[in-house]
Amino acid sequence: MASQELVTAGWVLITLYLIMTLWFVIRGARSTKSIADYAVGSIAFSPVAVGLSLAASMTSAATFIINPGFVAYYGISGIISMAIMLPLGALISLVIFTKGFKKVGNAIKALTMAQWIGARYNNKAFATFFAFLSLLLITFVVLICVGLTKVLSGMLNTPETYTLLAIVAVIFGYMMFGGANSMVYTNMIQALLMIIVAVVLLTSGLDHFRDGINGFMDKLAAIDPLLVKPLNEQSPLFRDLFEVVFCQIVVGIAIVCQPHIITKSLLLKSDGDVNKFLVTGIVVEVLFFFVVAAGLYARIAFPDLTIAGETIGVDGIISAYVVQEFTVAVGLLVIMGLISAGISTLEGLIQSLSTTVTADILLPVFFKNRKENVPVPEVFINRLVIVGLALLAFFFSYRQLMAPDLSVGIFAQNGVYAYFSAAFIPVLFGTFVKNVRLIVPVAGAITAVVVHFSVYYGRLTPYMQEGVRNPGVAAALAICSSVLVSLLIHAVVRTRNNAPSKTTVNA
Template sequence: MASNELIIATWILISLYAAVVLVLTIRAARRTGSMADYAVGSTHFSPVAVGLSLAASMTSAATFIINPGFIALYGLSGFLSLAVVLPAAAMLSLYVLTKRFRSQGQVVRALTMAQWMGSRYGSQGYAMFFAFLSLLLLTFIVLICVGLTTILSKSLNVAPLYVLIGIVVFVFGYMMFGGANAMVYTNTIQAVLMLVVSFVLLGSGYEHFSQGVQGFVAKLAAIDTNLVGWTNPQSLLFRDYFEVIFCQIVVGVAIVCQPHIITKSLILKEEQEVNRYLLTGMSAQVIFFFVVFVGLYARLQFPDLTLGGQALKMDEIMSTYVVARFPVYIGLVVVLGLIFAGLSTLEGLIQSLSTTITADILKPLFGNRLIRDEAGRGLIAEMVLNRLVIVLLGVAAVWLSYEQILAPNLSVGIFAQNGVYAYFSAAFVPVLVGIFAKHITLAVPVSASITAVVVHFSVYYGGLTPYTQGAVRNPGVASALAIVASVVVAWTVWLVVRKRQASRVLSQTPVL
């Protein structure tokens, strides 16, 4: 339970932060006059600010609040998987893909991932397919809402449902007006504090190293020898190197293909700013990803993962550690940093998903029968409709998040991974082919996307591997196999199409 001092200080700090955000939102709203402004911004931001915004968006409540619980539960195998292998693959992919995607995005003037797909491959139907597939990102919104609710309810001693509703009303409310203009401002502030909190958290277990690294490892081994292995056969997610390394490399490479990540570079106005943007973002990400190591400190503080005789849920381990470990004012800064970690990505997801639903689903389906055009035809202005979409997303987020708080399947992280991994598994080959191949038939990306979705959900729900059987299944395995299958199918389709084209050319060549 949080002390009275922490409760009062947390309320004061949250109120001050809310006031700052409202001021920034009002300022940003004045610069947001269209869906284009809402999606990619109308202000010229520094590449450092956008880079920090990228880092904050990629490393969310999952990294700071949820994933340390996996490490506390399963040890160094989880750290190797989530803090070393996956980030290394993701940052390499980010570096390779960003510049080419940005150049393509500028050419087709895409505001969303779905629009980029439709414009790149000349298919409105394919754009619509990806727009509907984007709805899977709601699972990630749920993860962040659960993480934020957990840390705030622990810090304020308030029932989770009331905290959840307050978070959704506030965050979804200010994102209705500011869009990308507000998001870069708030993300920059959030990222700076997240850096400070990262160092505080990583230093919070310094006493465990009084006898060096070997002494630290020995303490973990005394609790459970499986905690100090690079694989953990007794875990549900890190049983062998296939799960720990192979799957995480494949997933890490593809994870960049999420709209709130890969489209971030479109906010930059000048091409020469991209390098500074990437350097800033990737440097901050290295520090952020290492925060999951704190899960090992939490395990040393709660060896049997109980508090007061009650078992800790995996999703509340980090929150409980923070409240128990730090004095009031340091704890307050850490709590705020954890909140920022969630808000940074939540804002990006709200902005990208609401834009996709409005511009890529409702507008193509209903046109000026619903959305007012320049001639005044239609029922409602596009920006007003976008705000209504955000309200509906908020209602869905509260409903699904509360279900995950009451009865998670090990962790809300599993729920979120299943949805998000399916999305970027389907997006990986189309993005890769779209930015590197000049001429490609529509059959190639379409076959890859459909294969990825079918394989992912078949493996996960069908229990087609030993890693996806039982009550808790590993979405990373389903995603890795889906991505590999989509690459194989896309390559096969490309070869078949190429062969047919060559045969057609030969058949039309006159015989001399």
Template sequence: MKDYAVGSVNFSPAFVGLSLAVSMTSAATFVINPGLIAMYGWSGVLSFGLFFPLATLVSLVVLTKSFRKYGQSVKAISLAQWIGTRYNSKVYLLFMGLLSILLITFIVLILVAITKVLSKGIAADEIWVLAAVVVFVFGYMMFGGANSLVYTNSIQAIVMLLVAVILLGSGYEHLKDGVDEFWKSLASINPLLTKNVNAESPLFRDFFEIAFTQTVVGIAVVIQPHIITKSLFLKKENDVNRFLLTAILAEILFFSVVIVGLYARLTFPELQVDGVALNTDDIIPSYVIQIFNQGWFSVIVGLVVILGLLSAGFSTLEGLIQSLSTSWTTDIIKPIFGRFIPNEQSYFRINKGMVVLLAFVSFLMAWNQLINPKLSVAILAQNGVYAYFSVAFVPVIMGIFTNVNNWKLPFSASMVALITHFGIYYILPWLIKTSGLYLGWATPYLQGEVRNPAIASSMAISLSSLVGLVLYLREARKIKKYQLSNEFS
């Protein structure tokens, strides 16, 4: 199980860095987020292409080194195990293991994105494509684990780097007359597409949503099992800097791809193809088919781009399958049923069963997203993933930067984050709708069918961090008082 989770091979730090980059990027960066930017314009570029990446990359550097040092010393193979071991609490370990179920929503996003790209490329029924993808990817991830993951991710990363360059260059026709003309063309479709904020958007209405929430979320997004545990693949401490440099350089290019959403809007000004309205998640796959279908060379390039979009999905999907199945096996099954399980080999067989269960649940949820689309599958994914790392943020930060051992302190902050996130996203909107509750400036963020999960997450992280800080200072004061009392005695 340890080999499956963190590998038994002495990996090159560059390979692990590329594996981290593609795990962080996912189909959201290449397919889903550019679709939202095609809908709402430059405000989305600022949110997904500037504030979020900047916060994420800084957080990655700061947290990775510290997390790795403690992760190595306790031999943790999952984030839940890291937290449980750090605070010597089986309750906390089980709590975080159960909460990792929320990350299924991210798997669903990636499955939907891959299905959209493939079904457009080969003109096949989406449900059959989804079924084939689930069987294929979950099937091979039952066996390979981390050892195969790093190498497949590295190959995918090379393809994605090439495709990122191709996609960024695909807007040449729109940019050849200069940025001013490019801007005027966007403004002629809708002036809001060129504004720093878009009041008609449910995600980019003001700088609170664009800058503050995305910065907070960007800092905390690193605290996901398939991201922060990647540094544990390295066997040598002096490999960490090369690992981070490789990941950051690749990530800068990958995050830039969201600009393609603006190219797509100029290609489909009315967001229609042959008179049929495009769903948000269909925009980028349709753009690729439209741009790269003229002449044999263009078609070959188009196939490479489709391969890159699929790689963006498969890379993160593999990481999620590997980390989630590992967490369920070691953090849920082992603590509860460990006394009935005879040996280590049994856990590996159980892990395969967890992959099958994960495949079944993910297929049903992705199928529902395909037949009942809303604004974007991104809303579902963000709600689940953001809730998870909002809860994990304080225990990881407190575990890295303080010597607190009392698990009840970070656990209290985690509960505050969980209640705050889902309370803001579900309960407050329901109260506003049913009882006319008015919450001043916050009310508009909590209304409408589509709400921004980053609002709930940033508030959950901020409030839980405040609670964690207050509890930490109180604990530190008690310890100091106790020490002074002993010295006096």
């Protein structure tokens, strides 16, 4: 329970935060005249600003709010998995993919991931398939909404249901107007605040190191010896090297193939800006990924994972730690950083999802046969789509608040991992291979979706036999299967006929 002083100060700070955000939204809305302006902006952005926007979007409420809870529950194995192995794959992949993706995206004038894939392979049906598949990202939206609800309700002492309703109404409401023109600037401010908060969280437990690293480890081991082991065989996510190392690196490599991450490069107006953009994003991102280590401090603060006799869930660990351990001033700063971590990614998801549904599903269906001189109300339709996404987000978020499967993180990973597992081969081949038959990316995408959901829901492999299943295992197997199938088909097709045909795509 937050003190009255924290509650009052929290309301003041939230109000100021919203006023600042709305100022940027209004400023951006004035420059948003079309769906293209909403998707990639009409303003020339600084590469540093876009890099900070990338870091803010790539690091979400999962990294700052949810994942530290896993570390508090399962210890060092969670840090190795989520702060070292996954970022290793993700950041290397980001560098490799960005320049090629931007080059192709600029050439075909793509606004969304689905458009990029459809134009690259010259197939509208394939684009539509990915547009519908992108709806899986609503699970990530739910994760962020739940994370924000936990933090805000803890700070303001408000009921979770009403807090969730306010979050969805406000954030989805202002995202109906600004789009990319305002999002880059709000993300930049959010990233700067997140940098400060990351440093505060990572240094908040320095007192525990008075006797060195060994002394810190001894404190954790006294609570539970498994907390200091690199593998935690009693956890549902970090049991062995396959889960902690292999799966996380594979998932990390493919994780950049999400619309709100990889399409950030399309905001850059010049190819010369790419290096500054990448350096800024990667340096800041490394700091953000290590924030999960604060979960160890939280476990020392709550050794039995309870507060006032009640068990603290995975999703509520970090907010409980902040409210109990920090002064009002520092606690407010940290909470605003946690909120920024969620809002920054939520804005990116709303922008990319609504643009995809509008431009790649609704407009091609309902305005396919319009006359050239008949204007299409693109921006208005996009706003209606955002209203629909808000209703879906509230419904699923409410369910996760009432009955989570250990953590909303599991729910989100299952949907998001399925999406980027399917997107990996189309992006990989579309970026780096010049002559690709359509069957190659199609087979790869379908294989990934089928394998992922078959492994997860069919409880295939020994890793899927527990009550809580690890979506990372399903995703890693899906990605590997997709790569093998696609390479095999590509090799067979090239052997049979090296000559391009009408279903061959040339970069």
